[in-house]
Every structure is written in structure tokens, then in C-alpha cells.
Amino acid sequence: MPYDPATSEPRWQAAWDEAGSFRAVRDERPKYYVLEMFPYPSGRIHMGHVRNYTMGDVVARFKRAQGFSVLHPMGWDAFGMPAENAAMESGGHPRDWTYANIATMKEQLKPLGLSLDWSREFATCDDDYVAQQQALFLDMLEAGLVTRKQATVNWDPVDMTVLANEQVIDGKGWRSNAPVERRELTQWFFRISDYSDELLEALDGLEGWPEKVRLMQANWIGRSRGLQFRFDTVGAPEGFETIEVYTTRPDTLLGANFVAISPDHPLAKKLAEGDPRLIAFAEEARKTGTSEEAIETGEKLGLDTGLKVRHPLDPSWELPVWVANFVLMDYGTGALFGSPGHDQRDHDFSRKYGLPIRATFGELGMDTAAADALVADGPFVPPKTDRVTYVRGFAGPTEMTGGDAVDHAIAFAEKQGWGEGVTKYRLRDWGISRQRYWGCPIPVVHCHACGTVPEARERLPVLLPLDVSFDRAGNPLDRHPTWAATTCPRCGADARRETDTMDTFVDSSWYYARFTAPHAATPTDPAEADYWMNVDQYIGGIEHAILHLLYSRFFARAMVKTGHLPESASEPFDALFTQGMVTHEIYLTRDERGRPVYHLPESVTDGRLADGTAVEVIPSAKMSKSKKNVVDPVDIVTRLGADTARWFMLSDSPPERDVEWTAAGAEAANRFLARVWRLADEAKEGGDDPELIRAAHRAIAEVTKTIEGFAFNRAVAKIYELANTVSRSNAGGEARREVLRIMARLMAPMVPHLAEEVWAKAGGEGLVVDAPWPEADPALLADDDVTLPVQVNGKRRGEVRVPKTMSPAEIEAMVLADDSVGRFLDGRTPKKVVVVPGRIVNVVV
RNA sequence: GCGGGCGUGGUGGAACGGUAGACACAAGCGACUUAAAAUCGCUAGGGCUGAGCCCGUGCGGGUUCGAGUCCCGCCGCCCGCACCA
Numbered sequence: 053m054p055y056d057p058a059t060s061e062p063r064w065q066a067a068w069d070e071a072g073s074f075r076a077v078r079d080e081r082p083k084y085y086v087l088e089m090f091p092y093p094s095g096r097i098h099m100g101h102v103r104n105y106t107m108g109d110v111v112a113r114f115k116r117a118q119g120f121s122v123l124h125p126m127g128w129d130a131f132g133m134p135a136e137n138a139a140m141e142s143g144g145h146p147r148d149w150t151y152a153n154i155a156t157m158k159e160q161l162k163p164l165g166l167s168l169d170w171s172r173e174f175a176t177c178d179d180d181y182v183a184q185q186q187a188l189f190l191d192m193l194e195a196g197l198v199t200r201k202q203a204t205v206n207w208d209p210v211d212m213t214v215l216a217n218e219q220v221i222d223g224k225g226w227r228s229n230a231p232v233e234r235r236e237l238t239q240w241f242f243r244i245s246d247y248s249d250e251l252l253e254a255l256d257g258l259e260g261w262p263e264k265v266r267l268m269q270a271n272w273i274g275r276s277r278g279l280q281f282r283f284d285t286v287g288a289p290e291g292f293e294t295i296e297v298y299t300t301r302p303d304t305l306l307g308a309n310f311v312a313i314s315p316d317h318p319l320a321k322k323l324a325e326g327d328p329r330l331i332a333f334a335e336e337a338r339k340t341g342t343s344e345e346a347i348e349t350g351e352k353l354g355l356d357t358g359l360k361v362r363h364p365l366d367p368s369w370e371l372p373v374w375v376a377n378f379v380l381m382d383y384g385t386g387a388l389f390g391s392p393g394h395d396q397r398d399h400d401f402s403r404k405y406g407l408p409i410r411a412t413f414g415e416l417g418m419d420t421a422a423a424d425a426l427v428a429d430g431p432f433v434p435p436k437t438d439r440v441t442y443v444r445g446f447a448g449p450t451e452m453t454g455g456d457a458v459d460h461a462i463a464f465a466e467k468q469g470w471g472e473g474v475t476k477y478r479l480r481d482w483g484i485s486r487q488r489y490w491g492c493p494i495p496v497v498h499c500h501a502c503g504t505v506p507e508a509r510e511r512l513p514v515l516l517p518l519d520v521s522f523d524r525a526g527n528p529l530d531r532h533p534t535w536a537a538t539t540c541p542r543c544g545a546d547a548r549r550e551t552d553t554m555d556t557f558v559d560s561s562w563y564y565a566r567f568t569a570p571h572a573a574t575p576t577d578p579a580e581a582d583y584w585m586n587v588d589q590y591i592g593g594i595e596h597a598i599l600h601l602l603y604s605r606f607f608a609r610a611m612v613k614t615g616h617l618p619e620s621a622s623e624p625f626d627a628l629f630t631q632g633m634v635t636h637e638i639y640l641t642r643d644e645r646g647r648p649v650y651h652l653p654e655s656v657t658d659g660r661l662a663d664g665t666a667v668e669v670i671p672s673a674k675m676s677k678s679k680k681n682v683v684d685p686v687d688i689v690t691r692l693g694a695d696t697a698r699w700f701m702l703s704d705s706p707p708e709r710d711v712e713w714t715a716a717g718a719e720a721a722n723r724f725l726a727r728v729w730r731l732a733d734e735a736k737e738g739g740d741d742p743e744l745i746r747a748a749h750r751a752i753a754e755v756t757k758t759i760e761g762f763a764f765n766r767a768v769a770k771i772y773e774l775a776n777t778v779s780r781s782n783a784g785g786e787a788r789r790e791v792l793r794i795m796a797r798l799m800a801p802m803v804p805h806l807a808e809e810v811w812a813k814a815g816g817e818g819l820v821v822d823a824p825w826p827e828a829d830p831a832l833l834a835d836d837d838v839t840l841p842v843q844v845n846g847k848r849r850g851e852v853r854v855p856k857t858m859s860p861a862e863i864e865a866m867v868l869a870d871d872s873v874g875r876f877l878d879g880r881t882p883k884k885v886v887v888v889p890g891r892i893v894n895v896v897v
Numbered sequence: 898g899c900g901g902g903c904g905u906g907g908u909g910g911a912a913c914g915g916u917a918g919a920c921a922c923a924a925g926c927g928a929c930u931u932a933a934a935a936u937c938g939c940u941a942g943g944g945c946u947g948a949g950c951c952c953g954u955g956c957g958g959g960u961u962c963g964a965g966u967c968c969c970g971c972c973g974c975c976c977g978c979a980c981c982a
Contacts, residue, residue, distance in 0.1 A: 092982050132982065205980075216980040264901055268977075271900050344978050348898040378898095397898075479979090486980065556982070594976055597901080602979095633975090671908090674975090704909045704921065708902095710975080712909070716922060724921090727936090765910070769920035776920095779937095841916040846963045848916050886962050892915040896962045 055729035057693025061805040065165050073821050074112075074167045076123040078583050084120035085584050086112045087564055089592030089600075090127045093153040093175070094134060097160045098675060099634035099713055100593075102685045103701040106802075107631055107764065108591050109166045110702065113801035114759050115588075116167065117825035123584050125567040126161070126168045128154050128175035131491045132556045133216065139522040146490040147518065150177055160686050164694045165804055167821075172570045176492075176559035181566065183513035184575040185558065186495040190506050191614035192242070193496075199241050200504065203483050204342050204382060207235035211525035214487045220341040227525070234338040239485035240494055240552060244606045248273055248477035251605055260589075260627025262708075265597045272598050274478025276300045279462050280385070281471030283311055283361035286370060292319045295361060295373070298384040298476060302465065303457035304391040306444035307412035309402060311361050312354065312376035314386040320375050323357050330355060330375065337377035352401050353377045364470050365446055376401070382480065393427040413440040416451065420444070482603060484555040489520060489528045491553030499540035499547040508541035514549065527551060560600055561607035564590075564624055565617055576616045585621040594630040594708075601628070629762055632710040634701075636681040638670040650680040653715065672712050683713050695803035696722040702764040702802050724772070725806050728799070731778055732792055732810040738784025745832060747777040748791045752828040755798045764802070771799060789814040797826050842867055843894040844876040852893070860887040867893050 068074065088108035091101055105126075112124040128150075135146035154175055174181055192198050206215040210228035214237075219226045244251075252273045255266045279302035282294035295311060313320050315334035324330040333355040340350050354376040363369035371389070378397065379388060392402035393411040402409050411432065414423025420443040426432050434440060436454035448460030465471030485494070493514045495507035507514055517535040520528040529535060529551040540547040562575070568584040569577035592600075608624040611617040617624075639651040641661070651667060660666055675682045688697045700721040705711035751774040758767040774795055783791070792814035800807035800820045811820035835856070840863065842850045850872035854863055864885045867873055877897055886894040 089982095094982090129982070134981085214980075217978095218981045220980095262902095268901050272978085274900095342980085345898080348978085350898090352898095400898095483979080488980090555980070557979095560982085593982095594902080595982085596977095598977060599979065600982085630976095672974095706910075709910090710903095714909080714922075717909075720922060723935090730936090766920085769911075772920055839916085843915080843963070846915095846961095851916070884962060886915090888915060891913090892963085894915080894962050 053733065055726040055806075057695055057725075057805065058690075060809055061163065061165060061694050064805045064808045065162070067808075067819060068165075068167075068821060071819065071822075073819070074122075074124065074169050075171060076125070076169045076584075077121060078580075079121055081119060081121040083123065083584060084112075084115040084589075085123040085568075085587045086115065086589045087125065087567070087587045087591070089590075089596065090129050090560070090563060091157065092129045092132060092134070093150055093157055095153045095156065097157050097685055099636075099683055099685055099701070100675070101161070102164065102697055103634050103707075103711065104591060104593075104631055105161070105164065105166050106698045106701045107629070107707055107762075108589075109164075109168075109698075109804075110759065110764060110801040111589050111591070112167045113804060113821070114825070116821070117797065117800065117823065119824065122167070123567070124166075124168055125172040125570075126166075126170065127173055127563060127567065127570075128157075128177075129556065129560050129563075130154065130175040130177040131553075131559055133488065133490070135490045136488060136522060143522075145518065145520075146522075147177070147516075150175070150490075163689050164685075164698065167804070172567055174566065174570050176556075176563065177490075179513060179515055180571075181559070182492050182515065184566065184572075185492050185554070185562070186507070186512050186514060187509065188562065188575050188611070188614070188616065189495060189554075190509060190512075191616070192610050193506055195610070195614050197243050197246075197610050197613070199243055199481065200238055201241060201481075202236045203239040203241075203485075204234050204380075205237050205239075205487075206342050207233045208525075209233055213525045213527070217341060217343040217346075220343070220346070223339060223341060223346070231339050232341055234340070234342055237485070237487075239483050240496075240550075241481040241483050241485075242606065242610070244482045244603070245477060245479050247606055247609060248275065248479045250609070251479075251602065252477075254605070254623060258623060258625075258628075261625075262628065262630060265594075265601065265628060265630065268597050269602055272479065272602065276476050276478070277458070277462075278302065278474060278476060279458075279465055279471045280474040281364060281465060283364065283371070283389070284367075285373070286360040286362060288319070288359055289322050292322060295319065295387050296385045297387045297389055298474065299389060299391075301391055301394065301454075301458065302461035302471070303442070303445070303447075303454065304394050304412040305363075305365060305389070305461065306446055307391050307393045307410050308363065308371060308389045309392055309407045309409065310390040311371050311373045312379050312388055312390060312401075313373060314379040314381040315375050315377065316381035317375075317379075317386045319373075320357075323359065323375075327357075330357065333375060337375075340377060347378055347380065350377070352397065352404070354401060354405060356405075364465075372407075374405075384476065392431065393423075394431050394433055396431050396433070399427070399431040410444065412444045413442045413454075413457070416441050418443065482555075482557075482606070484558055485552040486555055487527045487530070487551075488553055489516065489522075491556060492559065493529075494550045494552050494554055496550040497538055497540055497547045498550065499543060499545060501545055502540055502542045502547075504550075505540055505542050505547070511541065529553070557600060557603050558607075561603045562611060564604070565608070565611060565621070574616070576611070578616075578618070581616070581621065582618050585617060585624065587625045589627045589629065590625040591629045591631060593633070597630065601625070629707070631707050632705070633674055634713055635672045635710050636675050636683055636713045638673045638679045638681045639667040640670070641665055641667055650678070652680050653683060672710065675713075688718060692718060692722045693725075693805070695725055695806045699725060699768070699803050703768040704765055706765050707762055724775070725803060727779075728775055728795070728806060729809060731775065732796075732813040736784040736788055738782050738788070740787045741781045741783035744777060744781040744783045744791055745787070747774060748794045749828045749832040751798060752794060752826045753833055756825070756828070759801065767798075768802070771795070771802075774798070786815075794826050796820050797823055838890055840890075841892050842870070842873055843892065844873060845896060846894060849873060849876050856890065860889060863887050863889075863893060867895065 088104050112122050116122045130150050135150050138149045139146050206220050208215050208225035210230040220232050278300040280298045282296050315337040340346050354374040357373045359373040360370040390398040392398040392409040411423035411427040414426050423443040447464035462473035495514045497505045536549040538549050565576050569580035609622050612622050639656045640648040700718050751770050754770040755767045793816050796807045796811035807820050839853050880897040882895045884896040
């Protein structure tokens, strides 16, 4: 009988279903919660999903076999812009579009045979999830975790709508193509910046997280120690006697050559009143998008206001005040001083506008002239830990590190009373207001008499109206004829609902907690949360390293504060793994104008189209519909089976790196699985093979270790080795079946359907999904002799085989007596012999 | 621009600071077959007058008995930059 996943895979899935194998239950076993980042229901699953969920499934099944009670749920991150865009483009309703997509994707996911507890499934757009999230919001409001303030948004003046950063392309609206403007709106915020210090400090405890993610978060939070002080202005309008600035490099104060303020700074607005040049400049400056990227990469522009400030260290020294487009009102004080000798941006700006550039410090031992020469063409920015010579220092010794110089400068300013040392954070409060329809309504009412009033709990949930249209731009909630009309929960007078909905990051900031009790009438059930939290292993893309994970860490703390999670769940994810993308070659030809024409993988054979035209190949590109380099998992599963797709996703590439999908690789994975199937199918007669059983136990040890270390590609390689050993072995009968049963259990987390087949054929009892993980017998792993490579001056020249127990001195004597080593000594006496027991011998001459 | 990461044969990759290239793909050769597919076996980093030697982990330096691995400086690619999810 040939290997036929199309018939066997559904059979085993039905068997698991019937046995309720993946229902998460609280019992006497230790619990293990494995979670993969839930998908956005875009319409179809893609290979990235297959990879992500296969990895999670390997962990879930492995832990299950190791005797854990496993929680492995699935849901849908279902609010968001694409649903509204679809409604705008092809009519229909975002809700229908979303639920239809969920149905399709669930259909597509099921045949993968993932060990998911589908009874816990939910979508964040479910009325119930909305209700619980609104309850959470009200709790957070009461707990003082919510605030309202002004924020800057991208405004499309033609479509009269707020744009997301990704909808701003080169400073223009994606649909209208009109230049985008920055606008101030009053918005709802979560006070995440109150937790800056805690979120930073707690990173140290996240030992199960990749170091790079912890570093990125630390840099994002951006704690800095600096000096805050005021420049006295000369002849400024009344009320602007000083300009407040914050700097992390007060040690460079004597290199200052200008002060720059934001176009939105109150002083800039005041000065603009009588100055058309300034008005025009500010208008132009506001035409950059709001993203930091756009501002930092855009051209740095400035305008001299003509106003001067006095240098705090020398009142006779006056610095010009410029308005600059790269200074944002949202950051710090909205004003800064330029230090061109030691900052790239200030250097560029100074060169562009012909401002003098002076060094504050130079390399050790430099004098003033040498230091000035050093920074003439580019800034000198050594690490703050390097010792440098201050040629224009004003506090502390001449030679010191930048870090020490900052401390001296702060102490000096404080002593003289013109500035204060301040700790600041880069992290800003989390703006959650969205002027969009397809999101969770913010449960708040605006009353003429009472102001902003939380919605009454008994009137929750505030659900979205269904009778909306998307034929016009703008927020359908805002223009709905009746929806916003309500009464004030406090005074009963006519009032208007908040029409902003929540950022979808809110939805994904607590779904992991909801999975512990998805049907509870409160956001969580304390007993369930207490049992299942924390997530033992979280798996998802590195692109979420900062925002989603930081927001989730904040939200967990907010849920602890509001009594929805136990204190121990403040850090919700014990371990994090970030997996790479699935890529595929892009095939293209050129049209008569040289523009690329993309071709689907299935229309390309051996680098040519059906008509023989050769195609250009771009390797390892992110899968994207527009580039036509997308492989549909459904096709693969239909043609080759779920196990093949899973096996291929796990082989070859390390999970944290990108993997390239190749048809040849998929075929090869399928061939291997068919070979394993045949190995199990042939009932070979024969005797024992001690080497085979040793190989099997070595494989147990290796596969266990590699799965634990998330090195699935190496686990796969070990299973290949074991299969090769089985093929070559003459063992038969029960001796062979025993090894096949070991192999079935080792493969079960990765290719669970085939593993059931092998298990059954090899006489395994019950389902392999219920079989305990095999344990390696230490007696079978030991090897008495080792082969030691022998180097002469670091180059490998031979090897010796010695008993493991041999002493270094004996090994040294043996090596020196060895001919193959002697040849390279040329009669010279070894200066030194390095013997690393069990590893290597190096003879130095 | 700023922050983070990655870079090893034709390809994906393996390698506690200790034999670079495990395992696989593609390729070539052979067996089986009327033939092909499938399957099985063998070869395989590059170079040189084959057992041997030299060179080789993006580039340039450094530390070390020994560096793909650690340090410094470049180059290239990827991720993030707060309203994509």
C-alpha cells in the first residue's frame, strides 16, 4: 500500500477529535500554555501561518507527550483596516467580510492537524469580546490608567480623513494623492509611560526571551539621564522670557551653535503671527507625515527666527534661535540646542546653513585646534564609555569619559542653579483612539453638562451599528444618523457617544488572558487565569518585538491592577520565540518598456515559461501577492499532505531565520515521509542489531535536546540519520519494531499523522498522541573511546583514538610519539602541548 | 536617519572558542527497467602534476595554542520606528 496522506490524515484527525485529545483540562498534571500569535483573518492562510502554527504544534505535542496538561488555543485578531478597505472597494460589510474570512481560514487550518483546542476559539470582533474589553477599559479608566490629550495625526485634506502611517506615501495620501497635513486631535491614551521604569527594569527577569528583543524594548523605552535648563531669550515677545530645553549631552554645551524649536512650539506660533515667512515655513514643515521615520529621513529644514538666546555659561554669548522641521512638540520640551561637533544631524544642519562648528572634546591628548579639525568634516561621536580630552569643557577634569562628563555637567548646573538633572523616557503614552468604524467602540459618552462620562456598566456592550456605508471617506460612526445619540449615564440628559474606536493593538494585548476562560462573563475567570497563566511559550514574528509585546506587558500589569490577573502574571509571557518569514523566489520577465511582469511559480519550469522565455529570478523574497511569489498551503496539503508541509517547514532552516519555500524541497520532504512509511510497512524478519538500538537512543537524546532548544531543523536531521540507520540495518522482528516505535514517537510532534501510521504498524498500543515521550537509556549512549583530532600550530594534521579515561599526560606522550605528528615537527621541540580532554590536541612548535 | 539582527559549498543549512561543510536539495555516475518514473547505491567546497599540499565561513584588522564563533571598523540584506497587523 503506498503512502497516501489524503486518506490517512483525515482519519487520524477524526480519531483525535473523537478522543478529545486536545481539549485543555485542569487536572493533576503540570500545565503548559503554548501560544502562537493569532492571525489576522485576511482571507486565506499563507505559508507563514503554516510555519508559525507548526512550530507551536511541535511544542504543544512534545509537552503533551512529556506529561503536561497543555493549553494550545486559536483565535482571530479580527478588527482592523483591511475589512474597511474591502468594504470600500467591493461593497459589502466589514463584519460579513471578516466572518467569511474566518470561516475560510478555519477550513484551511483544520487539515493541518494542529493540536488546537478549538472549543476556546473566539474573534476579537465578537460581541462578547467587545463587551469584556469595554469592561476592562472602564476598569482601567477608574484605576487612573486612561487619559485624554492632544495628539498629532496624519490628515488627508481631500478625503477629509485621518490616515494611518502606511497610508501616507511620500507625504501624500494613498487614495487622494494630496499632500498630508499634521493635525492636532484630542485622543484617548493609556498611561503606559507611568510604567516606563517598571517595564524597563522587568526586562532583566525575562530570561526566556531573546536578548535582541529585550534590547530593542530597552532602547525603545529609552531611559536617559540629562540636563533640563532654560535659555534666556533676548527681546522675545512677552511670556517667552526663556526657552526650556532638555539634553542628554550637557557636556557639549560649549559647542552649542544654535537653538532649534518645533514649528508647533508656542514661541514659534507667537513669532509667526507677524511673519509670513514663518507661517509658510511652518505650513511646509507640517506637510511631513507623523512617523518618526518620515521626519528623520526627510530633508532637515530650518528657518532663522532672528531671535537670540544667551548662553547659560556666558551671558555675552548669543545663539540664534531657529525653527526646524525635525524638532517635534511631542518629544521632550519641543526645543533643543545644536551640538554639531558630536551629533550627525546637528552637523548636517550646521553645514547646510553655514553655522560654525566647534568641538567640545577630541581624542585623548588633542588640543583645541586638533579637535576642531577632527569635527570639521563630520561629528566625533565615540561611545560614552571612551575617555576623551575636553577642549571646551566646563566641569570635571580635562580627560574623562563622556558619561562622567555628563554627570559633572549636571552637577555643575545644579550647583550654579541654572539647570536640573532629569531622567526622561523616550516611551510615550499609548494613543488608542482611531477615527474608524471597524474596531471596539470606546465606551464613553460626551455630555454637555457632565463632560466626558464613562458608559454605565449595565449598558455595555456598546456595539457597532450594522447599517453603515463605506461609499464615502471618513468615519462612518461619526456620520451615522442615530448611533451616537444617547443619554448621559450620569444626568440622563441627551448626550453623544464617543465615536472613536480602539487601536487593534488593544485587542491583541489581552487575548492570551481571555483564552484561559473564553466564555467567562467577566474578562477573566480568576481561578482559570491563576491555573493557566503565564503563557509558557509564546511564538510569533520578530516584527512584533516592540509594540505588541510592550503593550501586552503593560496590559498584563493593568489587568493585575484591576484584579483580572494574579500578580504573578504581570509578565504574561515566560518564554518568547521569534520565527523567521517564509520566502520564495520571484520570477519575472520585462515588458517592452522594461517594466517587470511577474509570473506564478507553477508557470515556471527550469527557469523558463511554457513558451521557452527565460525568467529573471530574485531569490528569498517575502511572499507577496503582487509579486506572484505566493505558495498556497491549501494546494500543498491537497497534493502532498499536511505532514509534508509541516516537515518541510521544520527542515533545513533554523526556525528563527527565514526559510525559502522550494517545490523541490517540498517534493523531497514528501519522498522522505513516503520512505518512512515503507520502512514501517515492510515486516522484515531477522534478529537484533545492537548498533541500531544504540542509534535510536542517541536519536532520542538528540531530538529531545534539539526540540527543547527550538532547533527543529537539527531534530529533523537526526531523524533522517535514524531513518538511514534503520534502512541499512539487518535487524528484524520485534527489535526493528521497537526502533520504529521510538521513531514514531520522535516524529509525532512534527508529522503527527504519519507517526500514528508508523506507531500502529510497529505494534504500538493506542494512539501515539497519547504515548509518553521516549527516554534515552544512558547506558546505550556511552562510548568508551574517542577520536581526538591532532593539530600542529592550529592546523589539523592527524587524529588519535584513545579511551575516554586516558589522562592528558598519557595523551600528550602518545601524540608526540605518533608518526603523523612527528612529520610536521621537522625535528623541532614542541613549545607547548594543549590537550583538551575529549575534544582536541594542539602541538605548538 | 535612529535602534536591533543576519551574512558558511551551486542551494537550505551543521559546527559548548576545539576535525568547517552534519543532514538535506540540486547535480553527476551506476544498479533495477524494453524505456521512463519511482526506488536503491556511489561521488561531490575550490585549486594544484590524485595518497599529499595550498586556499577557503561578506570585506579589512585584532585577541587566542586555536576564531564561522570573541573584539574593532567597513559592506550588503532583513526587521522596527509609536494609526499595517
